[in-house]
Amino acid sequence: MGTVEQTPQATQGKALDQAASLRDLVSSRKKTSSRFEGLRSIAVVSGKGGVGKTNLSVNLALAMSEMGFRTAILDADLGLANADLLLGIVPRYHLGHVIRGEREIDEILLPIGDKVSLIPGGAGVQELADLDEQQQSHLIEKLSALEGKVDVLLVDTGAGIHKNVLSFALAADQTLLLTTTEPTAIRDCYGVLKSLTLVSSGKLDVSLVVNMAGSDEEAFSVADRVQMAAGQFLNLDIPYVGYVLWDRSVGDAVKLRRPFLQNQPDSAAARCVRVVARRLIRSGSEPEQAPGGRGLKAFLFRLSKRLQLKG
Template structure:
């Protein structure tokens, strides 16, 4: 088989995956749920968590769309070995449809490249925003959850994604600077969301489950006492040499090293967040993709 035939066959297979996700009916009364992944600083493994948590949830039968919305360090494509030709900016400009830019990544998971389109959201007029939201509504029928990999820190864009989403996953490590900056994100979220933020804390690169739980307890206690919010504990992801090896392979950890300690940790986090572990309640239905983009536009400062 020639290289062209192989490439065309791969593209046809990818298209069939997206169409299959779209054809599967949404549950009655069920709205797409949005989850923004935030961190206080860079280098804590936020994007790795976003990618592999998406894979783990997809492995549990959830239909996931992963939006790469990190303006400064967008690297979901690198972690997944993808080469996007188009991104959200092409949809905003009316040059492409959403289905044209989605990149399948295994069963039940597609990546939505954000690129400069995330920045252009803030410059949309009301008519253009309504047109974009109408085009993005296709996600409502093809996904159960939209996971957003945001930028690190307390920049307006990142916090806007957090407040627009149904829930937030806050990633930290045991390092003191990471803990301090994670608390800074919680403070910004509590202020922007008037104390109504639904936050789950995950501790990455921990030496042991006990260390991760201790770090999370300190953050949660301070947030409850001083910010009036009560984050949940999503679990601990252990430090693992398999993680940098997977990055160098440009292959997600769960695909490259499915039996590694970190992969097992990530699947446990996914199960806990889906209500499949520790008798935790399953997450409530989301408010849908249209509501998400309306709230996001307001947070970014919609141009009227």
């Protein structure tokens, strides 16, 4: 998730506040699951690279699987697709093979944990923009095999305001916007919000998470700045779903090419991610509020239309 110079000793204890929040939310687990209708797509985006987006996506998926949700990660970062590196696996096939009719979706799925799979995007992400209407229908039919098998699709997008990033964010039911406490990351985080506002034709469902925070106070301060700017200049209400503390266990896990939630499940970062996962699940719009409906087919239809737009 990158490097940070400071390593506050108080960091470990700060996670206890979020752990307490998690205990408060556990009692509502059944209620949350019972109202969870259809596949939910969540795009994870950031204004700049190096803020830990892919690492967060992978560990969020594992945290959601611990909650009982069947989760898939779509590695949709065209430039630096590296979810496979973090997981220590080498994909043989990717989404492009499904698009070209060479493989079925089940053949490219890579299990990475209980109820968690990786969908390697590869060249297939860019190919989505070149499909005609008949090819779109064929692909949607192919991928519909996941419907009923996956509850949450986490889309690990690229960084910045590239057309593909914005397309995935606007096609998804929810967008999780990631920043760190660094000034450049905060500035670029706002830039993503501004770009989404300019190209969106409907209501945005965006939540904010602060990564690599030195303390809960520091994370709250950053979130407050982003929320105030979004409200004042963009007229956006951005829910804050939590933070992930700076934790040596994250870097240790990266070196081992394992998710830190698996490598050190009781670490401060792991506890933080579990709270973010719970809050993110609870914060999503109801199915009837999602433009065009919820589910894999709706997500793919919106995505293909977005990718085909010029400019």
